[in-house]
Amino acid sequence: MTERSKKTEPHFRVRRVYDPPSPDDGVRVLVDRLWPRGVSKERADVQEWMKELTPSSALRSWYHEDRASRFPEFERRYRDELELPERVELTDRLRELARTRTVTLVTSVKDVEHSHVPVLVRHLTGD
DSSP states (O other), X not given: OOHHHHOOSOOEEEEETTSOOOGGGOEEEEOOSSOOTTOOHHHHTOSEEXXXXXXXXXXXXXXXXXXXXXXXXXXXXXXXXXXXXXXXXXXXXXXXXXXXXXXXXXXXXXXXXXXXXXXXXXXXXXX
């Protein structure tokens, strides 16, 4: 039994879709609402596309009006959205998958650190 298969706490990696896939990415899940420009399905090498886990259009628009000062409130509102019943099923599925294998959340955003992706990771890992 490998160390990874013994692990019970989920672990997620984050990568940009424009970076070449790596053999240690495990299951690659695209977590963007729109398909990334200029990237073929073969090049993206994603096994699942969970666009339903992205922030609502209203929240995304509100956040982009003033990203510098709104991130803390954006995170709070997005976490609230992740508690909606239709999203809980998806987050539970990701957590379960990550208990036994590597799950890499793939995105096309340029500023990953100030996007929905780290908020999603913190939500998935209980941080």
